[in-house]
Amino acid sequence: MIFTMPATVKEILAAEAKGQEVELHAWVRSCRDSKNISFLNLNDGSCVSGIQVVVDEECRKASPAFAQTDQINGINQISNGASLRVKGRLVASQGNLQAVEIQASGIELLGAAPQDTYPLQKKRHSFEFLREISHLRGRSNSIGAVMRLRNRLSMLVHEFFQQHGFYYIHTPIITVSDAEGAGEMFRVESSGCLDEGRGGESLGEKSAEEKSTGKKRKYFFGQEAFLTVSGQMEGEVYAHSHGRVYTFGPTFRAEESNTSRHLAEFWMIEPEVAFLELDGLMDLAEALVRHLIGGTLRHCAEELELLNKWIEPELLRSLQSVTESEHFVRISYTEAIALLEGAVQGGKKFDYRVAWEDGLQTEHERWLTEEHFRQPVIVYNYPAEGKAFYMKQNEDGKTVRGMDVLVPRLGEIIGGSQREDDYEKLKARMLADGMDPEHYQWYLDLRRFGGTPHSGFGLGFERIVQYVTGMKNIRDVIPFPRAVGQAS
Amino acid sequence: MIFTMPATVKEILAAEAKGQEVELHAWVRSCRDSKNISFLNLNDGSCVSGIQVVVDEECRKASPAFAQTDQINGINQISNGASLRVKGRLVASQGNLQAVEIQASGIELLGAAPQDTYPLQKKRHSFEFLREISHLRGRSNSIGAVMRLRNRLSMLVHEFFQQHGFYYIHTPIITVSDAEGAGEMFRVESSGCLDEGRGGESLGEKSAEEKSTGKKRKYFFGQEAFLTVSGQMEGEVYAHSHGRVYTFGPTFRAEESNTSRHLAEFWMIEPEVAFLELDGLMDLAEALVRHLIGGTLRHCAEELELLNKWIEPELLRSLQSVTESEHFVRISYTEAIALLEGAVQGGKKFDYRVAWEDGLQTEHERWLTEEHFRQPVIVYNYPAEGKAFYMKQNEDGKTVRGMDVLVPRLGEIIGGSQREDDYEKLKARMLADGMDPEHYQWYLDLRRFGGTPHSGFGLGFERIVQYVTGMKNIRDVIPFPRAVGQAS
Numbered sequence: 001m002i003f004t005m006p007a008t009v010k011e012i013l014a015a016e017a018k019g020q021e022v023e024l025h026a027w028v029r030s031c032r033d034s035k036n037i038s039f040l041n042l043n044d045g046s047c048v049s050g051i052q053v054v055v056d057e058e059c060r061k062a063s064p065a066f067a068q069t070d071q072i073n074g075i076n077q078i079s080n081g082a083s084l085r086v087k088g089r090l091v092a093s094q095g096n097l098q099a100v101e102i103q104a105s106g107i108e109l110l111g112a113a114p115q116d117t118y119p120l121q122k123k124r125h126s127f128e129f130l131r132e133i134s135h136l137r138g139r140s141n142s143i144g145a146v147m148r149l150r151n152r153l154s155m156l157v158h159e160f161f162q163q164h165g166f167y168y169i170h171t172p173i174i175t176v177s178d179a180e181g182a183g184e185m186f187r188v189e190s191s192g193c194l195d196e197g198r199g200g201e202s203l204g205e206k207s208a209e210e211k212s213t214g215k216k217r218k219y220f221f222g223q224e225a226f227l228t229v230s231g232q233m234e235g236e237v238y239a240h241s242h243g244r245v246y247t248f249g250p251t252f253r254a255e256e257s258n259t260s261r262h263l264a265e266f267w268m269i270e271p272e273v274a275f276l277e278l279d280g281l282m283d284l285a286e287a288l289v290r291h292l293i294g295g296t297l298r299h300c301a302e303e304l305e306l307l308n309k310w311i312e313p314e315l316l317r318s319l320q321s322v323t324e325s326e327h328f329v330r331i332s333y334t335e336a337i338a339l340l341e342g343a344v345q346g347g348k349k350f351d352y353r354v355a356w357e358d359g360l361q362t363e364h365e366r367w368l369t370e371e372h373f374r375q376p377v378i379v380y381n382y383p384a385e386g387k388a389f390y391m392k393q394n395e396d397g398k399t400v401r402g403m404d405v406l407v408p409r410l411g412e413i414i415g416g417s418q419r420e421d422d423y424e425k426l427k428a429r430m431l432a433d434g435m436d437p438e439h440y441q442w443y444l445d446l447r448r449f450g451g452t453p454h455s456g457f458g459l460g461f462e463r464i465v466q467y468v469t470g471m472k473n474i475r476d477v478i479p480f481p482r483a484v485g486q487a488s
Numbered sequence: 489m490i491f492t493m494p495a496t497v498k499e500i501l502a503a504e505a506k507g508q509e510v511e512l513h514a515w516v517r518s519c520r521d522s523k524n525i526s527f528l529n530l531n532d533g534s535c536v537s538g539i540q541v542v543v544d545e546e547c548r549k550a551s552p553a554f555a556q557t558d559q560i561n562g563i564n565q566i567s568n569g570a571s572l573r574v575k576g577r578l579v580a581s582q583g584n585l586q587a588v589e590i591q592a593s594g595i596e597l598l599g600a601a602p603q604d605t606y607p608l609q610k611k612r613h614s615f616e617f618l619r620e621i622s623h624l625r626g627r628s629n630s631i632g633a634v635m636r637l638r639n640r641l642s643m644l645v646h647e648f649f650q651q652h653g654f655y656y657i658h659t660p661i662i663t664v665s666d667a668e669g670a671g672e673m674f675r676v677e678s679s680g681c682l683d684e685g686r687g688g689e690s691l692g693e694k695s696a697e698e699k700s701t702g703k704k705r706k707y708f709f710g711q712e713a714f715l716t717v718s719g720q721m722e723g724e725v726y727a728h729s730h731g732r733v734y735t736f737g738p739t740f741r742a743e744e745s746n747t748s749r750h751l752a753e754f755w756m757i758e759p760e761v762a763f764l765e766l767d768g769l770m771d772l773a774e775a776l777v778r779h780l781i782g783g784t785l786r787h788c789a790e791e792l793e794l795l796n797k798w799i800e801p802e803l804l805r806s807l808q809s810v811t812e813s814e815h816f817v818r819i820s821y822t823e824a825i826a827l828l829e830g831a832v833q834g835g836k837k838f839d840y841r842v843a844w845e846d847g848l849q850t851e852h853e854r855w856l857t858e859e860h861f862r863q864p865v866i867v868y869n870y871p872a873e874g875k876a877f878y879m880k881q882n883e884d885g886k887t888v889r890g891m892d893v894l895v896p897r898l899g900e901i902i903g904g905s906q907r908e909d910d911y912e913k914l915k916a917r918m919l920a921d922g923m924d925p926e927h928y929q930w931y932l933d934l935r936r937f938g939g940t941p942h943s944g945f946g947l948g949f950e951r952i953v954q955y956v957t958g959m960k961n962i963r964d965v966i967p968f969p970r971a972v973g974q975a976s
Contacts, residue, residue: 001815003775006763008653008731025731025763027938044762045730046653083938085763110763111909111939118937135930136937138729147730151655158646165496165534167639172968173661173715173738174674174753176976186662186708188674188715190742220674220742220752221975227661227676234968241626242533242635243496243513250661250737254678254708264708265662274532275494275513275573275598287491327489421599442623442976449606449624450515450571451599480660480722487709488664488930 008046052101065109081113145303156295171231227252235272246271265482272456281455312470391417416457423447496534540589553597569601633791644783659719715740723760734759748961753970760944769943800958904945911935
């Protein structure tokens with residue numbers, strides 16, 4: 001069985017097969033009617049470009065769609081947003097934008113888009129407005145391009161890890177662990193159990209248990225369960241069986257921050273590698289970022305040009321500067337503080353004090369990557385204070401083997417660490433953080449049975465999509481953003 | 489910057505680069521000591537095979553690890569499950585199982601696995617036992633192989649759709665819609681809001697709103713929110729902008745069925761295609777199944793042989809029979825009932841009655857695919873009664889354009905349909921099902937603005953992993969299974 005699908009606009013434009021008969025399904029982007037001829041621009045979402053369709057008088061007469069008129073305005077329904085089936089022949093284009101256009105022999109209207117009610121007009125809409133019509137905004141040029149870039153970045157992530165011998169692992173979404181130790185998780189409960197404390201009104205069907213015993217189950221999972229904030233701990237489990245693994249899945253934060261930087265639901269990429277130490281981890285992070293940026297430059301030129309023109313004029317230049325740089329700067333946290341102190345002495349003003357104990361603020365990170373080095377910077381060996389319990393302690397007693405990758409224009413894009421692989425040290429840190437080691441015995445076990453030095457990091461997928469598209473609001477780089485007050 | 493990682497066992501065995509110096513990190517699968525020499529079998533999770541490491545007397549003396557003894561048993565710690573760093577040279581193997589082995593020059597113990605407490609012994613363990621140690625079971629041969637096959641199947645899914653011009657779309661996990669119309673969803677709420685009805689005891693940090701107004705937010709998302717049961721409806725949205733899209737993400741059912749066939753959290757693949765009708769959808773489904781099975785046969789021969797030997801003796805034969813079949817049988821539901829009625833008249837006994845109004849039971853599906861046709865079968869045009877509201881109604885007034893793909897050994901593996909694209913018919917079906925059309929106006933809008941014939945299906949990812957691995961219990965094909973009473 002040989003399986004093919006009809007050619008898309010992208011494929012037709014790439015093949016330039018003049019003389020070929022085609023059948024194309026697509027949506028109208030524009031329609032210019034003159035006396036003897038109509039010019040349609042059709043787009044099917046496969047690329048930024050539409051393809052020009054030329055409809056001569058003979059074809060117009062043969063196509064009932066051109067006679068069908070809008071009940072309200074009395075104009076024909078081949079208008080912006082309508083979907084068509086077009087038959088015709090590819091011919092050399094008269095214009096100089098594209099090599100081929102379609103000389104139509106038949107046009108069929110599949111679905112109209114009445115211009116008096118269709119929310120998407122030919123003009124540019126604000127992103128605020130587009131967010132209110134999230135079921136239609138994918139049809140706009142910019143959001144359409146962002147989602148194609150998002151697809152490409154997803155594939156580049158897989159390509160990178162598969163090429164380097166990693167296995168893709170689906171870590172669980174519903175969990176009873178808490179890798180970050182915060183109080184910002186979402187609780188999950190079945191409708192049948194959730195109302196336990198609500199006076200007994202039933203939100204759903206009665207459970208089998210309820211039917212037989214008359215008693216409701218308190219917790220579906222036997223205990224309180226939450227949406228994951230990170231697949232790291234489970235990633236560590238599989239790093240200890242499969243060596244090199246990565247996750248790529250949704251993660252959640254119940255943060256009530258209604259900003260352009262926060263989502264309640266976002267996708268994360270988390271590699272976890274056995275036998276890898278901090279230096280190797282920085283190599284891995286740098287190589288991944290280069291692969292993602294190089295790959296989008298190679299595969300998505302048309303989308304990037306559109307976004308460079310309309311969204312972020314520095315986009316192409318800054319992406320190219322990353323791939324052209326020889327290597328990312330790597331400095332220890334202590335060195336970074338020294339550089340910042342030097343800048344302050346030289347007259348640079350920051351809102352926040354520069355001090356080893358105070359940590360790096362966003363303005364400090366931006367100075368390092370945008371003003372001082374003007375390229376991506378990896379900062380490593382952070383103060384232990386305030387860092388997660390699982391980061392490996394350095395022998396200085398003060399710092400841990402954590403690292404952050406900072407990029408111009410966006411700031412932190414990756415955070416990771418070598419993991420504590422000493423059973424006793426890890427247990428002591430858990431106790432110090434108020435965690436119950438018994439609840440995490442499975443995690444401690446990794447240090448008890450065939451333990452290894454190992455490392456991993458997290459890359460927020462929407463962050464890299466923002467970086468590569470230049471989009472300012474994180475809600476515009478995910479198809480259906482979820483945030484406080486918003487789930488539709 | 490050129491980035492490479494150390495060679496894995498899989499890469500070393502494939503390259504057969506005799507004479508090369510290597511450094512390998514891996515875990516001990518077995519260790520045989522004799523007077524002047526030790527033979528280790530090391531595995532790093534990259535493949536089923538381990539690699540043999542030969543340690544002569546000189547290397548043993550030079551490697552402190554061989555002198556370190558277990559405190560309890562007084563034996564050396566290079567035992568099953570321990571992790572090692574090995575340096576040595578690749579030489580032609582003395583045995584005939586593999587072309588190369590490592591002649592070690594130095595062995596370093598990274599992490600011991602005390603044999604008195606390490607739960608994984610050299611012997612075979614039951615899957616029930618392995619499920620109790622989900623943080624270690626990836627190290628077993630069978631679960632290790634299943635997870636590598638799962639990785640490969642994930643990549644084959646992406647490869648197939650990308651080759652055919654599809655875009656990967658991340659549909660939301662948290663939703664206020666309900667694509668299946670069931671009462672079996674999980675509710676999601678932030679810890680800070682969830683306790684509203686619980687007497688005011690706070691489960692988390694106070695929200696900003698709570699701090700400023702003294703009042704708690706009732707719902708984080710402004711209304712009750714749930715975990716998605718399907719990305720279909722949102723997939724339809726993007727099919728109307730990007731033409732061909734697919735999802736591949738987690739979905740949830742709060743079913744209290746504690747069986748070997750049910751999970752509360754599982755991954756689904758859902759293509760959704762504009763301008764595609766039922767015939768094309770069946771082509772797409774068949775092509776995908778063939779691509780997945782053909783690809784695993786090509787890429788995972790070693791894993792499949794292992795599973796064929798230990799898990800399912802029919803595995804290889806049945807997978808090959810799918811790729812060798814010329815095409816999947818396609819019969820309408822009405823034809824399927826006629827065949828079953830013929831069988832009953834011929835003396836075949838079923839537990840359930842065969843009748844057009846009664847629907848197909850599992851035993852009927854199995855008879856069709858395992859006994860009658862002995863190959864995959866696609867059944868289409870099901871009775872409208874009992875099928876989802878979004879399936880396109882046929883003109884006979886009785887059936888809808890739904891289809892199921894049935895495979896021997898497992899039964900239904902794919903279910904899909906052409907979608908109702910008539911605004912009024914869809915709205916009428918929603919009302920008949922007790923749905924509020926206003927709540928789904930965005931979904932109806934797809935039929936109002938540039939609507940098209942379109943189709944899609946769902947493939948339960950764990951189902952295809954089960955089919956390809958022969959595993960009997962669905963909990964053994966996902967790294968961390970979630971089911972009623974189980975979330976750790």
